[in-house]
Amino acid sequence: xxxxxxxxxxxxxxxxxxxxxxxxxxxxxxxxxxxxxxxxxxxxxxxxxxxxxxxxxxxxxxxxxxxxxxxxxxxxxxxxxxxxxxxxxxxxxxxxxxxxxxxxxxxxxxxxxxxxxxxxxxxxxxxxxxxxxxxxxxxxxxxxxxxxxxxxxxxxxxxxxxxxxxxxxxxxxxxxxxxxxxxxxxxxxxxxxxxxxxxxxxxxxxxxxxxxxxxxxxxxxxxxxxxxxxxxxxxxxxxxxxxxxxxxxxxxxxxxxxxxxxxxxxxxxxxxxxxxxxxxxxxxxxxxxxxxxxxxxxxxxxxxxxxxxxxxxxxxxxxxxxxxxxxxxxxxxxxxxxxxxxxxxxxxxxxxxxxxxxxxxxxxxxxxxxxxxxxxxxxxxxxxxxxxxxxxxxxxxxxxxxxxxxxxxxxxxxxxxxxxxxxxxxxxxxxxxxxxxxxxxxxxxxxxxxxxxxxxxxxxxxxxxxxxxxxxxxxxxxxxxxxxxxxxxxxxxxxxxxxxxxxxxxxxxxxxxxxxxxxxxxxxxxxxxxxxxxxxxxxxxxxxxxxxxxxxxxxxxxxxxxxxxxxxxxxxxxxxxxxxxxxxxxxxxxxxxxxxxxxxxxxxxxxxxxxxxxxxxxxxxxxxxxxxxxxxxxxxxxx
Amino acid sequence: xxxxxxxxxxxxxxxxxxxxxxxxxxxxxxxxxxxxxxxxxxxxxxxxxxxxxxxxxxxxxxxxxxxxxxxxxxxxxxxxxxxxxxxxxxxxxxxxxxxxxxxxxxxxxxxxxxxxxxxxxxxxxxxxxxxxxxxxxxxxxxxxxxxxxxxxxxxxxxxxxxxxxxxxxxxxxxxxxxxxxxxxxxxxxxxxxxxxxxxxxxxxxxxxxxxxxxxxxxxxxxxxxxxxxxxxxxxxxxxxxxxxxxxxxxxxxxxxxxxxxxxxxxxxxxxxxxxxxxxxxxxxxxxxxxxxxxxxxxxxxxxxxxxxxxxxxxxxxxxxxxxxxxxxxxxxxxxxx
Ligand code: SF4
Numbered sequence: 001x002x003x004x005x006x007x008x009x010x011x012x013x014x015x016x017x018x019x020x021x022x023x024x025x026x027x028x029x030x031x032x033x034x035x036x037x038x039x040x041x042x043x044x045x046x047x048x049x050x051x052x053x054x055x056x057x058x059x060x061x062x063x064x065x066x067x068x069x070x071x072x073x074x075x076x077x078x079x080x081x082x083x084x085x086x087x088x089x090x091x092x093x094x095x096x097x098x099x100x101x102x103x104x105x106x107x108x109x110x111x112x113x114x115x116x117x118x119x120x121x122x123x124x125x126x127x128x129x130x131x132x133x134x135x136x137x138x139x140x141x142x143x144x145x146x147x148x149x150x151x152x153x154x155x156x157x158x159x160x161x162x163x164x165x166x167x168x169x170x171x172x173x174x175x176x177x178x179x180x181x182x183x184x185x186x187x188x189x190x191x192x193x194x195x196x197x198x199x200x201x202x203x204x205x206x207x208x209x210x211x212x213x214x215x216x217x218x219x220x221x222x223x224x225x226x227x228x229x230x231x232x233x234x235x236x237x238x239x240x241x242x243x244x245x246x247x248x249x250x251x252x253x254x255x256x257x258x259x260x261x262x263x264x265x266x267x268x269x270x271x272x273x274x275x276x277x278x279x280x281x282x283x284x285x286x287x288x289x290x291x292x293x294x295x296x297x298x299x300x301x302x303x304x305x306x307x308x309x310x311x312x313x314x315x316x317x318x319x320x321x322x323x324x325x326x327x328x329x330x331x332x333x334x335x336x337x338x339x340x341x342x343x344x345x346x347x348x349x350x351x352x353x354x355x356x357x358x359x360x361x362x363x364x365x366x367x368x369x370x371x372x373x374x375x376x377x378x379x380x381x382x383x384x385x386x387x388x389x390x391x392x393x394x395x396x397x398x399x400x401x402x403x404x405x406x407x408x409x410x411x412x413x414x415x416x417x418x419x420x421x422x423x424x425x426x427x428x429x430x431x432x433x434x435x436x437x438x439x440x441x442x443x444x445x446x447x448x449x450x451x452x453x454x455x456x457x458x459x460x461x462x463x464x465x466x467x468x469x470x471x472x473x474x475x476x477x478x479x480x481x482x483x484x485x486x487x488x489x490x491x492x493x494x495x496x497x498x499x500x501x502x503x504x505x506x507x508x509x510x511x512x513x514x515x516x517x518x519x520x521x522x523x524x525x526x527x528x529x530x531x532x533x534x535x536x537x538x539x540x541x542x543x544x545x546x547x548x549x550x551x552x553x554x555x556x557x558x559x560x561x562x563x564x565x566x567x568x569x570x571x572x573x574x575x576x577x578x579x580x581x582x583x584x585x586x587x588x589x590x591x592x593x594x595x596x597x598x599x600x601x602x603x604x605x606x607x608x609x610x611x612x613x614x615x616x617x618x619x620x621x622x623x624x625x626x627x628x629x630x631x632x633x634x635x636x637x638x639x
Numbered sequence: 640x641x642x643x644x645x646x647x648x649x650x651x652x653x654x655x656x657x658x659x660x661x662x663x664x665x666x667x668x669x670x671x672x673x674x675x676x677x678x679x680x681x682x683x684x685x686x687x688x689x690x691x692x693x694x695x696x697x698x699x700x701x702x703x704x705x706x707x708x709x710x711x712x713x714x715x716x717x718x719x720x721x722x723x724x725x726x727x728x729x730x731x732x733x734x735x736x737x738x739x740x741x742x743x744x745x746x747x748x749x750x751x752x753x754x755x756x757x758x759x760x761x762x763x764x765x766x767x768x769x770x771x772x773x774x775x776x777x778x779x780x781x782x783x784x785x786x787x788x789x790x791x792x793x794x795x796x797x798x799x800x801x802x803x804x805x806x807x808x809x810x811x812x813x814x815x816x817x818x819x820x821x822x823x824x825x826x827x828x829x830x831x832x833x834x835x836x837x838x839x840x841x842x843x844x845x846x847x848x849x850x851x852x853x854x855x856x857x858x859x860x861x862x863x864x865x866x867x868x869x870x871x872x873x874x875x876x877x878x879x880x881x882x883x884x885x886x887x888x889x890x891x892x893x894x895x896x897x898x899x900x901x902x903x904x905x906x907x908x909x910x911x912x913x914x915x916x917x918x919x920x921x922x923x924x925x926x927x928x929x930x931x932x933x934x935x936x937x938x939x940x941x942x943x944x945x946x947x948x949x950x951x952x953x954x955x956x957x958x959x960x961x962x963x964x965x966x967x968x969x970x971x972x973x974x975x976x
Contacts, residue, residue: 055971058971058973059971059973061973061975204971248975251975252975253975253976254974254975255968255972255973255974256972256973256974256975257967257968257970257971257972257973258970258971259970263970267963267966267967270961270963270966271963274961274963279724281720281723281724283720300954300961300966301950301951301953301954301955302951302954302955302957302958302959302960302961303960303961303966304951304961305961306723306724306947306951308719308720308723308947310716310749311745311746311749312745314713314716314746315713315715315716315719315745315746315749318709318713318716318717318719318720318746319716319717319719319720319723320720321717321720322689322716322717322718322719322720322721322722322724323720323721323723323724324720325707325717325720325721326720326721326724326725326728327724327725328724330720344710344713345710345713347710348709348710348713352707437975438967438968438972439967441963441964441967481725482684482685482687482705482721482725482728483684483685483705483725483727483728484684485684486684487684488683488684488703488704488705489705489706490653490655490699490700490702490705490706490707490708491706491707491708492699492700492706492707492708492709493708493709493710494708501655501700502655502700
């Protein structure tokens with residue numbers, strides 16, 4: 001899908017898969033979209049191959065969405081089902097929302113990849129197979145009793161099998177590359193074939209190979225040779241009948257880049273720091289799938305970004321809080337297990353009322369769970385996972401590019417309201433990509449920072465005094481930087497009164513707890529009201545949050561096309577909810593909430609608004625596909 | 640470093656009533672810190688005390704400076720974030736043996752190895768005071784407490800050994816009965832660039848009274864405290880009749896009359912090899928034998944925050960100050976008209 005900076009409603013994609021009758025200048029039949037899945041062993045370079053195919057398609061002007069899937073083990077046993085690494089990309093000549101339902105094309109580099117991913121492929125789909133890998137040993141490891149390339153089991157598919165390994169070695173034999181090393185380039189052979197089949201421009205891949213492997217001339221030569229050999233093979237192997245082209249999409253004018261959620265989120269944090277005019281400090285501990293934010297921000301010291309790889313999750317958030325106390329924007333990034341560890345310090349931040357941004361790139365849980373798979377099951381820990389009454393704002397991002405804007409919003413709330421904010425992303429958003437029409441930086445929201453520099457109150461005797469917890473009309477306390485002359489004071493996690501000093505007075509505690517809660521609730525005044533998408537007169541609304549946005553948008557579009565009335569709401573702010581949210585929900589007969597958890601938002605809706613929300617859940621480490629959502633939404637409405 | 644100022648002790652005393660038990664060693668330490676501050680010429684407004692949880696951790700409330708009374712064990716982590724973003728401030732960490740060596744042990748060793756500009760005061764009373772008397776990570780084996788009615792099974796940390804093992808660039812030891820020595824150690828620690836740790840033998844007269852009596856009481860000191868002086872042979876006792884020799888990584892007490900002054904080990908606190916200081920730290924594992932006091936190590940190594948800020952300056956020099964629009968165009972882009 002294409003995200004526009006004004007976050008407008010998306011154009012729903014057309015649903016017919018193939019229109020290969022219409023011919024234009026070239027002989028190649030056009031299709032509106034294709035979904036290609038590259039699958040192989042972890043060591044086969046499938047992520048890279050998928051990424052290059054995506055990049056070439058993006059530069060060609062297609063709209064696209066990607067879904068990388070890889071095993072948790074860095075080196076899972078070669079040739080086994082557990083070791084299969086895959087990258088799915090959906091490219092289209094129109095605006096799309098998701099990595100697609102089922103791939104029409106599967107590139108399988110070994111038997112395990114075929115076995116693992118064949119069930120996902122559409123009926124009569126195309127299989128591009130490395131026949132060299134289908135030896136007895138690999139077939140056995142994948143659990144095949146007989147070779148599927150030789151029996152009838154693939155009869156329903158269009159099979160293009162090529163001896164990719166041996167042809168790659170052959171192509172490299174005069175280059176002085178050792179055969180073992182040459183073998184490693186076979187993914188570029190596959191890429192060459194697929195690029196030819198789908199008429200991708202080859203220049204971007206050439207340039208990329210030369211840039212990426214600069215200084216390693218043999219590697220460049222081998223990869224280029226393999227890429228070319230794949231291209232030539234496809235052309236000579238009489239695959240003309242299979243050739244297709246996906247024309248550029250008619251996207252809104254502008255400059256585009258293909259971006260994943262972790263990068264967009266990193267840039268959003270930098271943008272937030274720019275808009276606030278204060279530097280960014282990131283305290284982080286490596287954890288999948290959030291580490292790439294640490295990597296990205298570490299590159300940008302010239303923005304004044306201080307990245308600090310802490311000794312553990314607790315020190316990561318602690319150092320960020322210390323930085324916020326000092327007047328920087330303290331940020332910590334993590335995934336579920338790390339959020340659990342940070343809990344006590346986040347409670348301290350609630351008590352100190354200092355800005356802090358906590359980013360949780362969610363993954364399958366509990367415990368180590370599914371570290372490389374996506375899930376959205378940290379909503380409850382984000383909302384409630386602290387001891388005591390410790391409310392804080394929770395927001396979520398909904399597409400890879402949207403992570404940019406969500407990060408700016410997290411910084412805005414944290415800095416302007418002096419509170420910790422949890423920003424929920426997930427593994428699918430973090431690693432998935434989409435073309436992003438770059439916003440004009442002049443349109444980014446302003447973030448106001450006020451440090452208190454002198455007394456803020458007059459005491460009973462008429463003398464100036466300074467009260468660290470004296471609140472403004474939003475109930476926000478001042479931000480006072482250590483080093484400010486005359487304002488030295490102490491704060492802490494023990495209950496306090498307006499002076500910041502310890503108070504065990506019973507009524508004061510009740511007052512402070514209620515005031516902190518009201519402070520967070522009033523942030524709703526700064527949130528725009530929700531305008532539902534879809535039919536204004538619908539009785540049914542599909543309510544979502546997080547990375548389900550693409551699938552819900554596509555599914556709601558398909559159902560509406562069949563003639564049913566449906567509305568759709570996707571939440572950015574989950575605490576506090578937007579001001580009109582409760583009234584809006586009560587206006588629908590049916591509220592359906594698809595979630596990648598056991599129904600956490602639905603639970604929240606029921607508790608807050610006494611609305612009988614119906615859950616649609618999926619906990620398989622994979623995002624919803626539009627097709628399954630269509631089916632389950634229709635089932636729910638008809639039930 | 641902040642500019643110097645002339646202050647009196649009163650300038651460092653907050654308006655909060657001090658609420659340690661009467662007779663607690665913490666009173667003496669508080670006074671010594673406040674006096675050290677006046678001697679250092681620091682300004683209260685440029686000074687920050689960050690603590691965790693425990694009796695000692697109430698310390699910031701009693702200092703008329705900036706301060707955070709944070710959560711158990713995490714003070715070094717919070718202070719690290721502050722020190723890295725605000726090198727203009729003078730950042731101190733205060734905590735007890737439970738806070739800093741037990742629940743916060745991880746943060747202590749990592750702050751030390753990074754050598755972040757912090758001054759850490761470790762109040763070691765070898766007991767949990769605020770939770771009313773359980774054995775701590777520095778309590779001796781066999782100690783009878785509420786949580787160890789048959790005697791503690793835990794082997795205690797030797798804090799100086801641990802801190803040296805984490806590659807500390809500065810570590811010293813002092814005790815709550817000697818204000819002059821405390822002031823001297825606090826000033827030395829403050830002036831050190833990097834993480835400086837001072838272990839303070841502190842008496843908890845309620846739950847572990849007299850834990851250090853065998854060495855810190857007036858009559859015992861001469862024979863039981865080994866004062867470390869840079870560049871001098873290690874001697875102690877009446878007329879310096881005892882001495883210390885470090886040989887093959889082991890320190891032992893000798894009689895000067897037997898070996899001669901020339902045989903004594905000369906203490907060099909800036910010795911690049913920490914093994915001599917380590918051997919000295921092993922001399923007494925319990926306060927029932929002659930115990931070294933003073934600066935074990937004061938060595939220069941690059942300070943984390945300075946290097947971090949130098950990297951930022953370097954990045955700006957190399958790439959120019961960050962420009963958001965350039966960043967957004969940093970991946971391959973394409974135009975659609
Ligand atoms: S319990 Fe011990 S350490 Fe704590 S204040 Fe009382 S005497 Fe001091």
